Amino acid sequence: MIQAFGLTSNPRKELPPAVDDVSFEARAGRVTALLGASGAGKTTVLRLMLELQRGRGLTHFRGRPLHRIAHPSREVGVLLGDVPGHPARTVRGHLRMLCAAAGVPVRRADEVLEAAGLAHLRDERLGTLSRGMDRRLGLACALVPDPHTLVFDDPACALSVPDARQLRDALRAHAAQGGTVLFSTSDPKEAARSADHVVTLERGRVVADQEAAEFSRTRLRPRVAVRSPHAARLAALVAKEARTARRSVEVVREGGNRLAVYGSTCADVGETAFRHGILVHQLADEVGDMGPGTGATPAVLHQGPREASDERAQGAGTSSASSTPSTPSTSSTSSTPSTPPAGSPAPHAGTAQPHPDTRPLGGPRRAPSTEGGHDGPAAGTALHRTPGPRHAPIPARHPRGAESAVPDAGPCRTPRPFGVLPPGPATRGRAAVTLPPPISVRSAPSPLRPLRYELRRATGVGTGFVVGALVLVVSAATAVVLARIGHTPQPRLLAAWPRELPLPPAALGAGLLGALAFGDEFRHPALAADRGTVPRRMGLLTAKLLVSAAVALLLAALTVGCDAEVLRLFYGPEVSEVPADWPALGAGWLGLVVGCAWSGVLAAGIFRSTTAGLAAVVAVPVVVVPLVQKVWEGPSVRTAAGLPLRVREVLLTQWPFGGERYVVEVLTLVAQPVGGAMTLSLTALLCAYLLMTLRSRAR
Structure with missing residues (x-):
């Protein structure tokens, strides 16, 4: 259950706030629509609810605000816009x-793929998906943690009719399992067709909070859609017969050969066309919008006595309840109808009274629900869910007027028992909508979870492999050129490090890969849907530092090995000889590459940019090292001469395998200007990262 209290956005300069004191409820087991025209504040309301935007007010998800929930993704599944993912990543890799x-469990990716109908696209790249497939993937991403609540922003926008229908059925299936569904839309017919409850926004305020039946009666209006090559003649004949019978009928020309007849039925219009020999291409019951924004002009309007109007309007409402709002009752094809003019007369209160066993707006018959007497999911959709052990008790359903004695608790969903509903006439033959099975056992918090995530993130796209291959090629070519020119020391020759460059290619490549570790998170924020930005958590940072260090070590070793083999191939074994003091040189080389990688990770995490991370890597030898070296060589600074001897004096005992020697070499590297500059830079970046982490948690 969602409870929003007084949501108000911050004012924009001299403009009023986009959302002002919005309060409503979205109950569990039901689909709630947030309806409003473009600019009404729907997206702002959703962002305020999810704490993605600053403002006033409070939103409770089953009694708790989102920042008080330990794992928000397990409570709320979110889709705002397109799926936030790297376009080169595969569908299955993104879900894994x-x-x-x-x-x-990783098998959850295959389960949601099957449920969303994307099993045949598991190896497709995200950047190649169509709009409909992208929305299906968004639903699959939201269902991965098995959340209790789904929050979607205009999910059916620009979708085809089959894709919109399947998405609508999936949302209803989730609500039927006891979950809460909230979505925004600007189409009144979509809201009435898909939702059980409609909250209408206008200029950032709630102007109506209605059940779907009440919304349909007051906002929507049944009509007969007619398409004929003799539309003008048919309109005149229908109006003439209405005047003769003293019935209230309104005929609206919608452009071309299309008519909209209000206050009549398909039978009456069809009989009129048949008697006068008029060819009809389409004859269907539809629902028109009573709201503003219509551009249609009435062709003929006739008002009869009030009694006749009520009688004919009730007949029209009964006939429209036999088919879906956008589905014709005949075999003809129906296009999206236009709406009647804003100034057209509204029907009487009894115009669209639904039949007790039919859905308002002519939707398919739905199975009754016992929670407050509200409508349940569409009975025409076969919904299946694999049974399994649940992780929380199942709350009881209560009759109308009774308050639930079992409070909603915990971020895990507590769905109710669910069976297969028989197909109805409106959706018989349609493919069944399946939901992934519930997650019976959730893994406990583990330090390996962010590490697994980071490994899948790093290996899911080919950027790291391309950068590594490019570094090896450039490094080998640079080593060959330096050996040809001469005057390059052997250690620098093996590392392909010219004196004119501040960093070798391997260190720059490691820094770029480290910067991409956080930079891609902000460019394609797969983790930020329910948090607003990439979470600065120590577990995630530790995983990125470990993976980047491993990649940097591998890249450093491959670079030296590749350079040595290329030099041996071109110039013989004497050029590729290993220096005598290789342990100290190797430790310094590995420390330089790992330090560059860590600088890229920390800088990109602080400045939220790959470019900033790489700039921080280059700034260490270009800016920091000269400053440290200038201070280090000043007359008032004591030197660290004799540091190895003093370390040996401190380490009185001998370490196994000569461990004290490696400690001495590390300290010697730190005491050098380059090592000191790198250590200083990493310390400053880490402190800045920790400070920003504490600030974000304090909010």
Whole structure:
């Protein structure tokens, strides 16, 4: 259950706030629509609810605000806009990465793929998906942690009719399992067709909070859609017969050969066309919008006595209840209808009274629900869910007027028992909508979870492999050129490090890979849907530092080995000889490459940019090292001469395998200007990262 209290956005300069004192409820087991025209504040309301935007007010998800929930993704599944993912990542790889982030078994990716109908696209790249497939993937991403609540922003926008229908059925299936569904839309017919409850916004305020039946009666209006090559003649004949019978009928020309007849039925219009020999291409019951924004002009309007109007309007409402709002009752094809003019007369209160066993707006018959007497999911959709052990008790359903004695508790969903509903006439033959099975056992918090996520993130795209291959090629070519020119020391020759460059290619490549570790998170924020930005957590930072260090070590070793083999191939074994003091040189080389990688990770995490991370890597030898070296060589600074001897004096005992020697070499590297500059830079970046982490948690 969602409870929003007084949501108000911050004012923009001299403009009023986009959302002002919005309060409503979205109950569990039901689909709630947030309806409003473009600019009404729907997206702002959702962002305020999810704490993605600053403002006033409070939103409770089953009694707790989002920042008080330990694992928000397990409570709320979010889709705002397109799926936030790297366009080069595969569909299955993206879902497996999200499984690792949520701490659920990796097989969950295949389950949600099957449920969303994307099993045949598991190896497709995200950048190649169509709009409909992208929305299906968004639903699959939201369902990965098995959340209790789904929050979507205009999910059916720009979708085809089959894709919109399947998405609508999936949302209803989730609500039927006891979950809460909230979505925004600007189409009144979509809201009435898909939701059980409609909250209408206008200029950032709630102007109506209605059940779907009440919304349909007051906002929507049944009509007969007619398409004929003799539309003008048919309109005149229908109006003439209405005047003769003293019935209230309104005929609206919608452009071309299309008519909209209000206050009549398909039978009456069809009989009129048949008697006068008029060819009809389409004859269907539809629902028109009573709201503003219509551009249609009435062709003929006739008002009869009030009694006749009520009688004919009730007949029209009954006939429209036999088919879906956008589905014609005949075999003809129906296009999206236009709406009647804003100034057209509204029907009487009894115009669209639904039949007790039919859905308002002519939707398919739905199975009754016992929670407050509200409508349940569409009976025409076969919904299946694999049974399994649940992780929380199942709350009881209560009759109308009774308050639930079992409070909602915990971020895990507590769905109710669910069976297969028989197909209805409106959706018989349609493919069944399946939901992934519930997650019976959730993994406990583990330090390996962010590490698994980071490994899948790093290996899911080919950027790291391309950068590594490019570094090896450039490094080998540079080593060959330096050996040809001469005057380059052997250690620098093996590292392909000219004196004119501040860093070798391997160190720059390691820094770029480290910067991408956080930079891609902000460019394609797969983790930020329910948090607003990439979470600065120590577990995630530790995983990125470990993976970047491992990649940097591998890249450093491959670079030296590749350079040595290329030099041996071109110039013989004497050029590729290993120096005598290789342990100290090797430790310094590995420390330089790992330090560059860590600088890229920390800087990109602080400045939220890959470019900033790489700039910080280059700034260490270009800016920091000269400053440290200038201070180090000043007359008032004591030197660290004799440091190895003093370390040996401190380490009185001998370490196994000569461990004290490696400690001495590390300290010697730190005491050098380059090592000191790198250590200083890493310390400053780490402190800045920790400070920003504490600030974000304090909010």
